[in-house]
Amino acid sequence: xxxxxxxxxxxxxxxxxxxxxxxxxxxxxxxxxxxxxxxxxxxxxxxxxxxxxxxxxxxxxxxxxxxxxxxxxxxxxxxxxxxxxxxxxxxxxxxxxxxxxxxxxxxxxxxxxxxxxxxxxxxxxxxxxxxxxxxxxxxxxxxxxxxxxxxxxxxxxxxxxxxxxxxxxxxxxxxxxxxxxxxxxxxxxxxxxxxxxxxxxxxxxxxxxxxxxxxxxxxxxxxxxxxxxxxxxxxxxxxxxxxxx
Amino acid sequence: xxxxxxxxxxxxxxxxxxxxxxxxxxxxxxxxxxxxxxxxxxxxxxxxxxxxxxxxxxxxxxxxxxxxxxxxxxxxxxxxxxxxxxxxxxxxxxxxxxxxxxxxxxxxxxxxxxxxxxxxxxxxxxxxxxxxxxxxxxxxxxxxxxxxxxxxxxxxxxxxxxxxxxxxxxxxxxxxxxxxxxxxxxxxxxxxxxxxxxxxxxxxxxxxxxxxxxxxxxxxxxxxxxxxxxxxxxxxxxxxxxxxx
DNA sequence: CTCTGAGTGTGCGATATCGCACCCACACAT
DNA sequence: ATGTGTGGGTGCGATATCGCACACTCAGAG
Numbered sequence: 001x002x003x004x005x006x007x008x009x010x011x012x013x014x015x016x017x018x019x020x021x022x023x024x025x026x027x028x029x030x031x032x033x034x035x036x037x038x039x040x041x042x043x044x045x046x047x048x049x050x051x052x053x054x055x056x057x058x059x060x061x062x063x064x065x066x067x068x069x070x071x072x073x074x075x076x077x078x079x080x081x082x083x084x085x086x087x088x089x090x091x092x093x094x095x096x097x098x099x100x101x102x103x104x105x106x107x108x109x110x111x112x113x114x115x116x117x118x119x120x121x122x123x124x125x126x127x128x129x130x131x132x133x134x135x136x137x138x139x140x141x142x143x144x145x146x147x148x149x150x151x152x153x154x155x156x157x158x159x160x161x162x163x164x165x166x167x168x169x170x171x172x173x174x175x176x177x178x179x180x181x182x183x184x185x186x187x188x189x190x191x192x193x194x195x196x197x198x199x200x201x202x203x204x205x206x207x208x209x210x211x212x213x214x215x216x217x218x219x220x221x222x223x224x225x226x227x228x229x230x231x232x233x234x235x236x237x238x239x240x241x242x243x244x245x
Numbered sequence: 246x247x248x249x250x251x252x253x254x255x256x257x258x259x260x261x262x263x264x265x266x267x268x269x270x271x272x273x274x275x276x277x278x279x280x281x282x283x284x285x286x287x288x289x290x291x292x293x294x295x296x297x298x299x300x301x302x303x304x305x306x307x308x309x310x311x312x313x314x315x316x317x318x319x320x321x322x323x324x325x326x327x328x329x330x331x332x333x334x335x336x337x338x339x340x341x342x343x344x345x346x347x348x349x350x351x352x353x354x355x356x357x358x359x360x361x362x363x364x365x366x367x368x369x370x371x372x373x374x375x376x377x378x379x380x381x382x383x384x385x386x387x388x389x390x391x392x393x394x395x396x397x398x399x400x401x402x403x404x405x406x407x408x409x410x411x412x413x414x415x416x417x418x419x420x421x422x423x424x425x426x427x428x429x430x431x432x433x434x435x436x437x438x439x440x441x442x443x444x445x446x447x448x449x450x451x452x453x454x455x456x457x458x459x460x461x462x463x464x465x466x467x468x469x470x471x472x473x474x475x476x477x478x479x480x481x482x483x484x485x486x487x488x489x490x
Numbered sequence: 491c492t493c494t495g496a497g498t499g500t501g502c503g504a505t506a507t508c509g510c511a512c513c514c515a516c517a518c519a520t
Numbered sequence: 521a522t523g524t525g526t527g528g529g530t531g532c533g534a535t536a537t538c539g540c541a542c543a544c545t546c547a548g549a550g
Binding site: 062064066067070074085086088089090091094095096119121126129130132133134135136139140141142144146147148178180182183184194212223227231234235 | 253284307310311312315317319320330331333334335336340341364366371375376377378379380381382384385386387388389391393427428429449472476479480
Binding site: 184187188206207 | 537538546547
């Protein structure tokens with residue numbers, strides 16, 4: 001019964017869903033579902049991870065915190081990925097914080113189990129590595145975007161990345177939260193969001209942004225979003241996942 | 246004779262040097278030294294790599310090129326690493342360009358050989374994955390630094406990263422080249438470099454920057470440099486490499 | 491129903507960087 | 521020794537973003 005529930009849940013994470021049946025059957029008992037609240041910290045910078053996390057409905061931000069206290073997001077992970085790649089990459093820790101950006105459910109897997117499965121060297125390993133490369137692309141594009149694009153476009157990119165990883169058009173998040181992710185002032189986000197609302201691409205309510213015209217949002221975004229999106233599809237889509245393509 | 250030369254060369258790349266003797270002996274015949282000129286392109290964005298490259302004296306920049314033609318560097322690779330992680334990560338291609346930022350020698354290894362060695366699943370694989378994580382840290386820090394720090398500090402970080410990967414204090418590179426890497430205007434680099442020269446941290450000659458006071462340069466840099474440096478040492482240093490620590 | 495505070499909208503001067511323009515000067519080739 | 525072109529220095533107005541201040545307003549608590 002509990003197993004059946006977990007299996008359904010597992011199928012909602014693309015990496016797990018992309019596993020062959022016999023692999024998933026072996027891995028299922030090692031997964032346990034956990035609810036996560038907004039703002040919850042999965043791990044701190046430099047902290048050894050006890051688990052890896054496969055998000056299903058939750059979204060996790062990888063956040064870097066400067067000595068000054070300023071923050072900037074380096075990547076977003078949803079049901080397309082896994083949080084805790086350093087477990088199988090061999091580093092054990094990373095220099096960023098993993099924090100819940102949108103409440104929801106994750107499937108957690110013990111450190112030891114992750115390493116064991118990875119060491120088998122078959123499809124699980126292949127999927128993890130391909131996902132890690134996709135994540136590298138996202139981080140790279142964040143670097144480039146931070147350098148070259150104005151806030152307005154970056155906000156669009158960020159909203160789209162979040163929207164892709166959610167299952168609703170209503171994004172429950174304050175301008176202040178977004179400003180911490182983008183590493184800009186709260187006012188900058190308010191300004192950019194107001195402009196987007198005036199153009200009817202989103203609506204802007206206390207603590208909630210609703211995506212109205214997703215297609216127009218993609219047009220308003222810089223090329224960075226499409227680059228990342230295309231690369232995710234290439235690396236994890238057609239031929240890799242059972243549901244993509 | 247040729248083999249002896251290659252072995253000496255191989256020992257100057259930290260990843261190769263960190264291999265156990267028997268592993269290196271097996272891998273040596275698969276390596277061939279190649280001289281690389283400034284500006285030479287190792288691979289284009291989206292282009293399948295025929296080889297991976299272990300730099301010895303050369304430095305390679307991973308450069309992203311926007312549709313507009315603007316560029317921004319996402320990482321620097323020297324004799325501490327390997328160019329072409331996408332070969333074993335499974336993606337085959339990446340969205341950036343690999344370009345020689347400082348002329349010198351690399352050891353190239355055929356795609357097939359790289360994959361074969363990686364698939365063995367032992368120390369070579371472990372080293373490659375740990376290095377990839379280190380590279381991810383560098384890319385992440387680039388993202389953060391691009392967002393939060395002024396050009397002056399970024400230039401220091403960049404000079405230090407380059408200096409670490411060279412074997413001389415004379416960095417042969419124009420302000421124009423550096424501006425393409427940092428994704429800023431050439432004038433911005435000139436201004437920042439002039440300030441550093443006024444403070445006697447570097448000297449500034451036609452096409453050459455010489456590091457005078459490395460320690461002061463580290464102080465002038467943002468924390469990003471130390472974060473990356475520390476993480477490289479942690480992941481690849483003491484206990485991993487035969488020469489580090 | 492009212493109070494309160496978190497979330498938002500707006501204005502203003504300061505600063506960093508940009509884009510452009512132009513000149514200078516050194517290194518190398520003739 | 522002299523010309524030429526690449527690389528470097530400088531100035532200026534435009535723009536994006538910042539930091540701060542303050543006013544408004546909705547939603548939930550009492």
